[in-house]
Amino acid sequence: MSRRSLTQSPLGPTNERAQALLKTLIERYIRDGQPVGSRTLAKDSGMDLSPATVRNVLSDLEELGLIKAPHTSAGRVPTVRGYRMFVDSLLTVKPMRSAEVEKIKQELITDLSTDHLISTASAMLSNITGLAGIVTIPKRSILRLQHIEFLRLSENRILVILVVNGQEVQNRVINTERDFSQSELQQAANLLNAEFAGTDLTHIREHLFVSMQQARDAMHGIMHNVMSITDKVLAAQQRPDYVLVGQTNLMSYAEMSDMDKLRQIFDAFNQKRDILHILDQSIEAEGMQIFIGDESGYQVLDECSVVTAPYKVNDEVIGVLGVIGPTRMAYDRVIPIVDVTAKLLSAVLKPE
Amino acid sequence: MSRRSLTQSPLGPTNERAQALLKTLIERYIRDGQPVGSRTLAKDSGMDLSPATVRNVLSDLEELGLIKAPHTSAGRVPTVRGYRMFVDSLLTVKPMRSAEVEKIKQELITDLSTDHLISTASAMLSNITGLAGIVTIPKRSILRLQHIEFLRLSENRILVILVVNGQEVQNRVINTERDFSQSELQQAANLLNAEFAGTDLTHIREHLFVSMQQARDAMHGIMHNVMSITDKVLAAQQRPDYVLVGQTNLMSYAEMSDMDKLRQIFDAFNQKRDILHILDQSIEAEGMQIFIGDESGYQVLDECSVVTAPYKVNDEVIGVLGVIGPTRMAYDRVIPIVDVTAKLLSAVLKPE
DNA sequence: TATTAGCACTTTCACTGGATGAGTGCTAAT
DNA sequence: ATTAGCACTCATCCAGTGAAAGTGCTAATA
Numbered sequence: 001m002s003r004r005s006l007t008q009s010p011l012g013p014t015n016e017r018a019q020a021l022l023k024t025l026i027e028r029y030i031r032d033g034q035p036v037g038s039r040t041l042a043k044d045s046g047m048d049l050s051p052a053t054v055r056n057v058l059s060d061l062e063e064l065g066l067i068k069a070p071h072t073s074a075g076r077v078p079t080v081r082g083y084r085m086f087v088d089s090l091l092t093v094k095p096m097r098s099a100e101v102e103k104i105k106q107e108l109i110t111d112l113s114t115d116h117l118i119s120t121a122s123a124m125l126s127n128i129t130g131l132a133g134i135v136t137i138p139k140r141s142i143l144r145l146q147h148i149e150f151l152r153l154s155e156n157r158i159l160v161i162l163v164v165n166g167q168e169v170q171n172r173v174i175n176t177e178r179d180f181s182q183s184e185l186q187q188a189a190n191l192l193n194a195e196f197a198g199t200d201l202t203h204i205r206e207h208l209f210v211s212m213q214q215a216r217d218a219m220h221g222i223m224h225n226v227m228s229i230t231d232k233v234l235a236a237q238q239r240p241d242y243v244l245v246g247q248t249n250l251m252s253y254a255e256m257s258d259m260d261k262l263r264q265i266f267d268a269f270n271q272k273r274d275i276l277h278i279l280d281q282s283i284e285a286e287g288m289q290i291f292i293g294d295e296s297g298y299q300v301l302d303e304c305s306v307v308t309a310p311y312k313v314n315d316e317v318i319g320v321l322g323v324i325g326p327t328r329m330a331y332d333r334v335i336p337i338v339d340v341t342a343k344l345l346s347a348v349l350k351p352e
Numbered sequence: 353m354s355r356r357s358l359t360q361s362p363l364g365p366t367n368e369r370a371q372a373l374l375k376t377l378i379e380r381y382i383r384d385g386q387p388v389g390s391r392t393l394a395k396d397s398g399m400d401l402s403p404a405t406v407r408n409v410l411s412d413l414e415e416l417g418l419i420k421a422p423h424t425s426a427g428r429v430p431t432v433r434g435y436r437m438f439v440d441s442l443l444t445v446k447p448m449r450s451a452e453v454e455k456i457k458q459e460l461i462t463d464l465s466t467d468h469l470i471s472t473a474s475a476m477l478s479n480i481t482g483l484a485g486i487v488t489i490p491k492r493s494i495l496r497l498q499h500i501e502f503l504r505l506s507e508n509r510i511l512v513i514l515v516v517n518g519q520e521v522q523n524r525v526i527n528t529e530r531d532f533s534q535s536e537l538q539q540a541a542n543l544l545n546a547e548f549a550g551t552d553l554t555h556i557r558e559h560l561f562v563s564m565q566q567a568r569d570a571m572h573g574i575m576h577n578v579m580s581i582t583d584k585v586l587a588a589q590q591r592p593d594y595v596l597v598g599q600t601n602l603m604s605y606a607e608m609s610d611m612d613k614l615r616q617i618f619d620a621f622n623q624k625r626d627i628l629h630i631l632d633q634s635i636e637a638e639g640m641q642i643f644i645g646d647e648s649g650y651q652v653l654d655e656c657s658v659v660t661a662p663y664k665v666n667d668e669v670i671g672v673l674g675v676i677g678p679t680r681m682a683y684d685r686v687i688p689i690v691d692v693t694a695k696l697l698s699a700v701l702k703p704e
Numbered sequence: 705t706a707t708t709a710g711c712a713c714t715t716t717c718a719c720t721g722g723a724t725g726a727g728t729g730c731t732a733a734t
Numbered sequence: 735a736t737t738a739g740c741a742c743t744c745a746t747c748c749a750g751t752g753a754a755a756g757t758g759c760t761a762a763t764a
Contacts, residue, residue, distance in 0.1 A: 037755065073715045
């Protein structure tokens with residue numbers, strides 16, 4: 001009995017047929033969003049089976065929790081578990097058309113600043129997939145100081161300009177208790193540049209106190225305050241963030257027609273907290289991740305899937321990108337797109 | 353006959369009653385979004401009139417194009433012209449609660465950077481009105497150079513850091529034909545800082561060529577290239593932009609329940625072009641502006657109103673803020689909120 | 705023993721035809 | 735000038751109906 005064999009060896013050769021049917025069912029459902037019935041599936045499968053036979057198989061699949069029927073006389077629809085099996089073992093990915101790859105490549109290499117690069121990548125993802133594209137701001141754990149500069153804005157505010165990794169500039173305004181003259185600041189900057197140029201920011205912080213001791217003796221304690229300022233600057237780490245493009249694409253899908261639901265999703269995008277948490281998991285996994293429906297652990301996204309891939313510099317993961325769309329997205333197309341885009345972005349970000 | 357007198361002197365004392373009824377009708381409609389009928393209006397007006405009388409007046413108002421009936425047996429709904437008359441001459445604004453004013457003030461003064469200030473202002477507008485808040489990035493026409501700095505990133509890329517107006521920092525990466533050494537750049541920066549600190553950027557550009565002539569003679573033409581770089585930098589003006597907060601608020605309104613419409617509006621927000629054009633008009637007008645429905649000239653916004661006010665520094669308009677919401681927004685509450693927020697933001701931005 | 709034809713059954717969907725209610729415009733009375 | 739009265743119009747709700755789609759089960763079949 002097919003029912004028992006499927007349970008016993010869900011991937012075994014005995015059920016090739018059941019799996020093939022599951023596959024075509026999901027492909028069909030992804031294509032046009034309608035529940036798929038036995039008759040349609042029998043035709044679509046190309047397996048010369050009668051609808052009745054298909055029905056038996058569908059019944060088994062339903063019992064396994066891979067598909068379900070919205071109501072008695074509708075066709076079947078994949079469940080989260082169904083999609084999971086689909087992407088894990090049934091999916092045949094469609095490689096990207098080389099024209100598309102080329103397009104992304106072109107767009108990315110003509111870009112200069114990191115910030116703009118991120119936006120472009122997000123836009124590319126969104127455009128090509130027709131879903132929402134998302135790219136996190138890279139968090140460089142190796143922040144090699146190239147140049148630091150202090151600028152006196154007013155009596156108790158100092159602008160700190162940090163150039164790191166030969167690419168990025170960070171501006172931070174900090175408040176101080178006492179007034180520093182521009183020449184004092186200049187001195188401090190010179191010292192720091194001489195001492196720490198090319199060093200990782202975290203290293204600088206560690207060594208700062210040692211240097212501070214020496215400096216105090218040598219320079220009448222003037223540097224003491226400056227150093228503590230520097231420490232302040234280094235402590236203020238940038239909070240994680242992302243660039244999201246094309247959320248309006250989601251509005252085209254029927255499963256998002258519920259305004260309340262949609263609003264909750266958009267609010268989650270603005271909130272950023274939950275979304276970032278999902279993306280974080282992809283950073284940790286260091287590989288592609290696919291969250292289907294409520295697998296993400298967030299109720300709001302229970303009709304959404306998230307496909308992510310980390311991007312790296314020097315073999316270190318510094319960010320994540322991906323797409324967000326309805327659970328019935330075209331995984332076979334989307335997965336390579338996300339994958340390739342991550343690789344391309346990694347390549348472009350590679351320090352020269 | 354009331355019909356004729358209304359046409360002849362639309363603001364005359366003869367029609368105080370018609371105007372009062374129009375006012376209460378609109379107020380009522382703004383309150384609960386349902387077409388208002390003669391019976392309800394008769395009660396609401398507090399004027400001791402029979403529904404029949406009210407009907408006659410409504411008939412007149414409809415003929416004047418101030419209200420219209422969605423269908424025969426529905427009540428009346430204000431037209432754009434009706435809203436226009438309402439805000440122009442019938443509206444009694446509700447001053448903000450001082451607690452709210454205080455809240456905005458607190459939020460704004462605890463903020464440091466200009467960028468963050470803009471975001472906060474936008475968020476405040478959105479929160480208090482329950483609509484979408486929008487604030488343009490200030491465009492300072494007086495960009496007084498405080499400090500310029502060149503940094504060699506690679507053989508043909510230079511990072512330019514501009515500090516202007518003692519507040520803002522602008523980073524620009526430019527590509528050059530030939531390689532400049534850091535010391536060359538340092539020289540150039542020193543020269544520029546000595547010569548132009550405190551000067552307006554546009555002035556600098558004008559005088560740059562004169563200085564260039566002199567410099568060429570004096571410095572063997574090394575400066576020539578640097579100067580042209582500087583010119584390049586100054587030419588690249590920042591493109592206008594805005595911060596929009598709370599677009600999801602719009603999804604609560606029944607008139608936005610049409611997904612297509614909503615999507616078009618959101619797309620317009622992302623496009624930015626049309627929205628910026630509307631905001632520009634408020635810059636030029638130098639005062640509060642209210643665009644009701646299609647008055648904005650954009651089809652997508654035909655069920656939206658935009659209330660804007662410019663904000664200034666030193667009596668010069670440098671940006672616009674406002675809210676976007678459905679045409680039936682609570683103008684009496686919204687108008688003072690936008691007005692006050694603009695004034696508060698102006699105050700906070702005042703250079704020290 | 706696996707497959708299939710046949711059939712009764714269920715449920716959605718689209719449509720229909722009142723019935724209801726809200727609101728209007730007109731007319732005639734005040 | 736105002737108002738009561740009334741016929742009329744539309745949207746909305748509801749129940750009912752028939753068609754379409756699809757299922758599960760049973761019995762026949764290869």
